[in-house]
Each structure stands twice: as structure tokens, then as C-alpha cells.
Amino acid sequence: MTTPRLMQGNEACAEGALAAGLNFYAGYPITPSTEVTEILSRKLFENGGRFIQMEDEIASMAAVIGASLTGAKAMTATSGPGFSLKQENIGYAAMAEVPCVIVNVQRVGPSTGLATAPAQGDVMQARWGTHGDHPIIVLTPSSVSECYQLTIRAFNLAEKYRVPVIMLLDEVVGHMRERVELPSANQVEIINRKQPDAAPHQYVPFRSGYDKVPSMASFGEGYRYHVTGLVHDDDGFATTNPEIVQSHLNRLQDKILLHTPEIVDSEQVDTEDAEVVLIAYGGTARSVTRAMRMAREEGLKVGMFRPISIWPFPEEQLKLLSQRNVKFITVEMNFGQLALEVERVVGGKNAVYRANQVNGELIKPDTILDRIREVY
């Protein structure tokens, strides 16, 4: 471990990306994610990497995909309206299976909303923001050190499964400062995309084996292959053949479904004896942790289930928990987005309540405690 430092969540994302091997960043200024762009503009310039401030969010997403196709580890960061604009090319990355990482530091929406205030209104957009069914992985850190660790993991997952991976922060997590001890470089596990083992003339760019993930050649290495956002066959060329279309789109889904057990991540705190389990992620989990302690002091048996990957959702873990006689409260800074997923997984076996707030402020422990008392 390195010397402890005081660090901001956005800064930890930037540092995590560098530790993961980031060498290309394209971005556009937007609050509250701008620090990621500012920090990387300097660091990449210093370390031989590439930084470019593009003309808009659409272009920065496009440049990230272009760079990744040449073999770079590429990332962009944004918030609110910028995340909406990136959706077009996030879909392209999903369809063409181009590894990349998108940091979205959530603010209050819709539209320009509240530019400097936290919310968690992009949970569903992170999953379904681009048109069409598509695979995606979304991670939600709730501390500064987790911003660092999960950004590294985001790159590893993007490379391993050839998918866009979204780091879903909120303004609280992005801007808060905490003491962190970062692992030294040799302690960081790095996963790189699978390289083709076939000679260029035998390379079939979108054919995969048992793991459903094709190997990926970089542009400029003699493989001379075609990449398109149209539905394509294993050779990479557009097709409208219904059988190939179905099998291609199936594979895109399956490559995440197949690996869901190793992708999902969640944490449980004091759930062993809990009668009420609070479900929270990101900045909200901080208030929930405090509310939980306050409730315990009153003798209320309260625990927390914290999804760390929200897409795919840690379904099996929550199902196990729901086999016990517990009540759930999903606490979110939105009108109930992940709550829908919780309710689906629990499937009516347990009482599921909600605690929601969208006023530009982090939901307070007292507010959550009141809700705990109501449902206990």
C-alpha cells in the first residue's frame, strides 16, 4: 500500500483508471464530473498518454471507441445531460463489442436539472439508455477508495467481456474527500482483452468460443477487419438474415448472463439478525449506514444490503436474503428505480418499502430512521 492520502471520489476514478492502464481519454466539461477530465488532461499529458477535449459528449464517446479499436484503454466521464448524449455511441460500443469505460457522476435531472446536486436518477438510463436490447455492466461505488478499486475493475470487465462499463457515481461520492490508501502498482490485477490466436487471414473477428467473447485484434496490425454498428455476422459484415441476427443478439446477451456470477458484487452489513434490511447504493449507502447504527441503538434490528454492481443486479444474493423473514426498504435519491428490480427479485415474498428523496440533497439519516420506525 502507498502512503495514505486525502482524495476526492472523482480523483480516485482518475487514479484508478491510470492504475488500470488508461492511455486515452476524451471528454467534455460538465459538472459534477469535470475533475476527472481536468486531472487526466494533465496526467496523461505527463505520462505519454493521450488526452483530448472534444467538441461535445457525442464526439468524446466516439473518440474513445476509435482509440479502443487501436488497442488503447480508453475512458470518458460525464454527468446528466452529457450522459444522455453519449447514449448513441454507448450503443455502438455494445453492438461492436468495443471495450471502454464511462464514468457518470449523477446530478439531479431531468434536463439541466440541478447541475451541482446529487441524485440517482440515471439508474435505468445506465441500463437502458441507448436504444435496443444490449449488454452493459454498471458499478456503483459508495466511497472514495471504492471509486479507485471499481474503476480498475471496470476496465478489467470491459476488456474481459468486450462491453462498455459504466461507473455510476453521484455528486456526493464524486466530490467527497476521504483518506485512502491505494494499493501499489504490483498489487493491482490488470486484465487485457483476448488477442486473436489465428493468423490474420484466418481471423474471424466476431466468432467466439465457450465464453461467448470474441478475441479482438487492434487496427493497424494486419488483420484488416470490418467493424459496424449494424447487426453483423461473425465476419463483421452487415446481415439481415433472421437466424444470424437472432444468434448474434443472443450472444451479446448471453456473454453477460453466462458470466453474471463472477460479475455481480454486493455487500451485506449486519443482515444476520436483521428484521429490516435497507437496500442502498452509492452516496445513499453512507446515510443508510448511519441510520442503521442509530436504529440499532434504539434496539431495532436493521441491516444493509448494498449492490455494488447494479447491472447485472446481484439477484441471487438478494434472493437468499429474502428467504428469511425480513422487510426491505429500498432507499434511493430518485422516485424508485432500483426499487423495481428489488421488488421483482423479492417477488412478493417479503414486504418491500421505499424511501425516496429528490430535492438536491443527500437523503439524511434521520429521514431514513423515521422510515425504519414506520415499517419496523
Place this chain on the structure above:
Amino acid sequence: MLPEVEQYFRIEKLPHMWCPGCGNGIVLHSLINAISGLGLDQDKTTIVSGIGCASRAAGYLDFDTLHTTHGRALAFATGIKFSKPELNTFVLMGDGDCTAIGGNHLIHAARRNINLTALVFNNNIYGMTGGQYSPMTPNAKRATTAFYGNIDRSFDLMELAKGAGATYVARATTYHTELLTKLIMEAHKNKGFSLVEVVTACPTAYGRYNKLGKPADMLKAQKENAVNIKSLKDGIVPEGKFLIGELYRAEAPEYIDQYLQAATKLREKGGK
């Protein structure tokens, strides 16, 4: 197919999907002649395209090829070129693709003077979607979305590129194929953002709605209406005519060069 161009095509993907009389194939031939004439390494050359009829060209060419999203080809190409500057990067776009939805990316690629060679297939119409007017459809011409004639003013793409900072700006037509090949070669040799507009016929949509005759008539019109800048007298383009040839060339620092030089200088100075 001529053996000297065959190596650059994915022969198994032909015949192409363009309509009879479409000029896009002629543009491709000139592009390949230029790439061949420049002696570019096929493994180190990448073709990036947007969405539309012209952008389907990428699929027929045997390079690393990237068929992107509508209007975004230059932004994807910026990522490729900036990440791997040794790749010769050609960007193929249609007029709607490049100047409407891609207009912002066009002016900023030109402003940066990033070393990309852009080709705009200008058929004055959105062909793939069936003939709607584009920012390059001349005023008063008809389209499926301008049944009574287009009231928009059209871009002068050459002036637009020049004004935005492109350092090589040229225009040819599918009638003037040797000139086109030469201009693409010169465009690629320019270290900076280069744009070549190619006037190409869309007989199926633009030609039909505007009663421009058969494909051969549309080609003939290109011959008759194009004025080579070298033969221009008094600098005045006659009414109804347009200029072809190398229209603008300038010296300016190239984006990636600037970035790499500045970063190297910082490291040499012992900065971080």
C-alpha cells in the same frame, strides 16, 4: 476488375449495393488509385465512414474499416488517429452525414487541423432514406421533404472547411476522375486536415425528383458545369457553374504533432 486495384477490395462483398448510375463506385476507384499511387501500406491504412449510401463504401475495401454512427465518422477517426498516428486515416462521408448531423465534428476536426483525409460524397440529397433535402441541396431543388422546392440555403462546403481551419480543400466530380485521384493524393500528403468534396450523381433520388435525366446526363452536367480553378478568368465563377481543383492550401501546425511535441518537451525539461 483491374488487377492493380483488386488487392484493395473485398471482392467477395461485391457487387455493391448502390443503384445503377450511382457515382459512388467511381469515387471508390479514384480513392483506390490514390492509395495505390501513394504506395500506402494496406495494413497501416484505415477507412472510417459514417452512415448513408457513401458510407457503405468502407465494407468493400480491404483495410481495417470502421462503419460508425451517423455524422460521427470524424470523431471516431480522431480517436483512431490520435491513439495510433502511424495509421493513414481516410474518412468517407456523405453530404448529409458530414454537413448536417456531423457538422460540428467537421468544423472541429478542421479547427484542430488533425491529420485526417476526409472525402465527402456530395450527391445533394439523403439517398439511403429515399431523397430528403440535405444542407447541400441547392435552393429551389426538389426532394421528398421539399415537394415544392427547397427553401433552405445550401452550404458552400469548400468555404466552410476553409473557414474552420482545414489546410487542404479541394473539389472534383465523378466525371473528372483523374483530377479526383490527384486531389486525393495531394490531400493525403498534406499533413493536417484535408477535405475533398466529390460531386457525385444520385439519379435515383435527386436526379429523378429534379428531372435531371439519365445517369449519363447527370455526368455530362458535371462536365459542363465544373470550372477548373486553373482556367478561371478574373476570379469570377460564371452563374450556375462551380469550381473544381485544389481550392485552398495553407500551412498550420498539425494537432497530434503539437500535442506530442509539447508532451516530449515537458518530459525533457524534467517536468513530471
